[in-house]
Amino acid sequence: MNHRAVWAIYKVEMARTLRTIMQSVISPVISTSLYFVVFGAAIGSRITEVNGVSYGAFIVPGLIMLTLLTQSISNASFGIYFPKFVGTIFELLSAPVSYLEVVIAYVGAAATKSIGIGLIILATASLFVELDIQHPFWMLGFLVLTAITFSLFGFIIGIWANGFEQLQLIPLLVVTPLTFLGGSFYSIDMLPGIWRTISLFNPVVYLVSGFRWAFFGHGDVAVEISLGITLAFLALCIGVVGWIFRTGYRLRT
């Protein structure tokens, strides 16, 4: 294991984050606060409680998930796309590093950043509402698992993308709608029957549900199912990354 290479890449990626600390941290905090104002205050005045939890608190896990997903994807996809774009990838390809090391470094850095942002949002949220986390260990577990899974997903997008538009395309067309429709701001039990069934095909529902279970002790679906689906998606991403590296897809001509 070339641990020095992993550390070198990780450090550079984290340094990039720190250089752009304003965009990296401030903007998710501001947008989360805005969500609180809009959803928490405006809708919260009508829906006071969901399953015995105040609406303000209820949306916290969903909000964190929303940011975690988008941040993980954008960090990881940008992290690997950028060297491809400017051409510095040659050094990575000519270095004595294995694909596993490359993935650990890039995905690790992207996940670290989004976990950090997730925790900052959690802290911000606790300024607005009272939070009593039922399963803190599981809460962290879901946080880390989701960050890693979606950083891997972002890494795949970054390798696949041949331009900045493509880099934005999947997050914009697929991920954002799925997260908004994934029960971040409501319980899918609140939906009419057919929409509830459709929602069950949305993987984000399971992530949010599992995360919400960790906070409040109950979610839309059983926590085992949430965990299973998350792990399945993780396995899928690992499989795709493995395939990319075996074939050199879009990395080596």
Add this chain to the structure above:
Amino acid sequence: MQSVISVSGVSKTYATGFSALKNINLDIRRGEIFALLGPNGAGKTTLISIICGIVNRSGGTVTVDGHDISKDYRAARSLIGLVPQELTVESFETVSSVLAFSRGLFGKPANPAFIEKVLKDLSLWDKRDSKIITLSGGMKRRVMIGKALSHEPKILFLDEPTAGVDVELRKDMWALVRTLRESGVTIILTTHYIEEAEEMADRVGVINKGEIILVEEKAELMRKLGRKLLNLELRNPLTALPAGFETYNLELSPDGNKLTYTYDNQAERPGVASLIRDLDQAGIQFRDLDTENSSLEEIFVSLVRRQA
């Protein structure tokens, strides 16, 4: 001498279907400076990229210091430093941080003293804390060299190191390359400047349209370079070389109209005067004469043209 890089039967067909390399066989000797010459699009960068692991080959094998570049890629790659043709560096990092990064990427423990030495050798020490984006093109080129040297490679690839570089810096680079060679580093460079190959290389290889068409000691080429040709256009065509001229290095053109005398113009007695005297005595008359130098450039151009 033992070869440090061994390329055998390597071919490359790009996804476009274009065949950029055809059955390349090449051995690089340990500790030499090898110049790879060839026109644009000949396949120089492709060949280097394959050896360095950036491009996948379509066929053949490459070993670096005995390590197969696929099976034993870690051992192979950790010996190699590459300065690519394109200037590609992270714009927002500082000079010393990109060097430290390259060193780490190649698995070497941090060594600020060594990085300092490399930066000083490249006259970049003053710029160590500058962001790359603030540097000139020539400085960026030196940063690229610094990155390649930061992990103490045993083999250094320089893909057109002096393209767009001023005379001063070019001389500095040549000096640096010689110093590296003295410390035992094998150097492979590509260039369009034939003088550069003449000046620097121990051996020269010429590649054209994806095929190696010549690999030779530079000394041998210089010997050819030191030669001159005297062309004599004869008044009356000859069918064969006249008797008594065997001692001269003479060649008769197929149509019998031209005699070419190849001689060493550095020699004490090139023999031009005596040849003309002897021809006159033998009654062979000529209408016109001219002389030409055979240079590496000419060899190169004629080789490439013959292939085309």
